[in-house]
Amino acid sequence: MADIRWGILGAARFARQHMGPAIHAASGSVLAALATSAPEKANPFQAFAPDLRVHDSYEALLADPDIDAVYIPLPNTLHAPWAEAAMRAGKAALVEKPIAMSVAEIDRLIAVSAETGCLCAEAFMPAHHPQWAQVRTLLADGAVGKLDMIRGVFTFTLDDAANIRAQAGMGGGGLRDVGIYPIGAARLAMGAEPSDITAHIRMQNGVDTLAELRGMFGDVVFTCVSGLSQMRHQEMVFHGTQGMIRLQAPFNPGVFAEGRIDLLRPDYTVQTWRYPDARQYVLQVEAFCASLRTSQAYPVPLGFSRGNQTVIDAAFAAAS
Numbered sequence: 001m002a003d004i005r006w007g008i009l010g011a012a013r014f015a016r017q018h019m020g021p022a023i024h025a026a027s028g029s030v031l032a033a034l035a036t037s038a039p040e041k042a043n044p045f046q047a048f049a050p051d052l053r054v055h056d057s058y059e060a061l062l063a064d065p066d067i068d069a070v071y072i073p074l075p076n077t078l079h080a081p082w083a084e085a086a087m088r089a090g091k092a093a094l095v096e097k098p099i100a101m102s103v104a105e106i107d108r109l110i111a112v113s114a115e116t117g118c119l120c121a122e123a124f125m126p127a128h129h130p131q132w133a134q135v136r137t138l139l140a141d142g143a144v145g146k147l148d149m150i151r152g153v154f155t156f157t158l159d160d161a162a163n164i165r166a167q168a169g170m171g172g173g174g175l176r177d178v179g180i181y182p183i184g185a186a187r188l189a190m191g192a193e194p195s196d197i198t199a200h201i202r203m204q205n206g207v208d209t210l211a212e213l214r215g216m217f218g219d220v221v222f223t224c225v226s227g228l229s230q231m232r233h234q235e236m237v238f239h240g241t242q243g244m245i246r247l248q249a250p251f252n253p254g255v256f257a258e259g260r261i262d263l264l265r266p267d268y269t270v271q272t273w274r275y276p277d278a279r280q281y282v283l284q285v286e287a288f289c290a291s292l293r294t295s296q297a298y299p300v301p302l303g304f305s306r307g308n309q310t311v312i313d314a315a316f317a318a319a320s
Contacts, residue, residue: 004068004289007033007061011041012073022281024049028289035061062089075164076171080105087118096123098176099305106306121298122305128283131259131275135189145242150222152182155230168206175211175312179226181251184308190217199315213315
């Protein structure tokens with residue numbers, strides 16, 4: 001297959017700053033179209049993709065026969081409906097997280113993907129970063145001895161009440177926006193699903209601004225903290241009897257901090273892996289394109305996203 005030709009539904013800031021440039025930079029990928037009702041919003045995209053075609057509606061972009069795949073960075077409640085619309089238009093869909101608002105919505109996307117034969121996946125970019133392959137290797141090799149605890153944190157301060165991430169009607173809140181990352185990263189590292197979910201959630205104006213959830217991977221304790229009203233911080237720790245793995249920028253390395261893994265030993269020695277050049281957004285696009293070209297399984301299938309949503313649903317249910 002020739003280069004995968006992409007369109008983006010909406011001129012969201014994240015698409016402008018991260019995913020648009022990643023689609024343009026990825027091998028075998030062309031950013032070919034953008035849908036926006038405000039033509040001036042296309043200017044920053046055309047600065048790095050000058051041949052970009054601009055459509056004045058999402059429907060027009062989905063009807064464009066020149067487009068193979070779409071990236072969907074719309075407000076959370078619109079992710080699943082437009083992912084389904086894209087697949088029914090014959091386009092593959094890479095959808096910003098959370099891909100849906102419920103397990104039932106994800107089940108529908110799984111069914112539509114099977115019906116249409118179109119690939120659909122959530123843009124869970126940490127799974128494509130090499131630091132997580134290294135974490136899985138370390139855990140499999142027993143680098144921490146017996147693993148006892150996993151702790152994940154992702155918080156930041158959202159001061160803008162008008163931001164869609166702070167609006168209940170748009171599916172906002174910390175668990176869906178940032179809590180999904182430590183949840184997904186723990187599941188990715190363990191290759192298993194947590195059970196016995198309990199949670200304490202602070203709500204403000206209909207959205208969760210602080211959530212602490214706890215679960216179990218067998219006999220391994222998992223805790224996750226997410227929030228929209230705390231100092232910006234992210235970290236993942238895998239704590240065992242003979243060592244501890246710590247990631248200082250587990251979710252957006254290169255933006256929050258350098259991608260780095262520290263393996264701490266009982267004798268106070270530290271072994272470190274650094275990833276200054278890994279571009280996880282580009283790697284994500286390239287993995288998606290590879291699946292389209294070869295029909296090989298995408299590394300982050302909808303079933304994985306369903307697992308994340310199951311934990312989020314369980315956390316809200318436990319806290320209610």
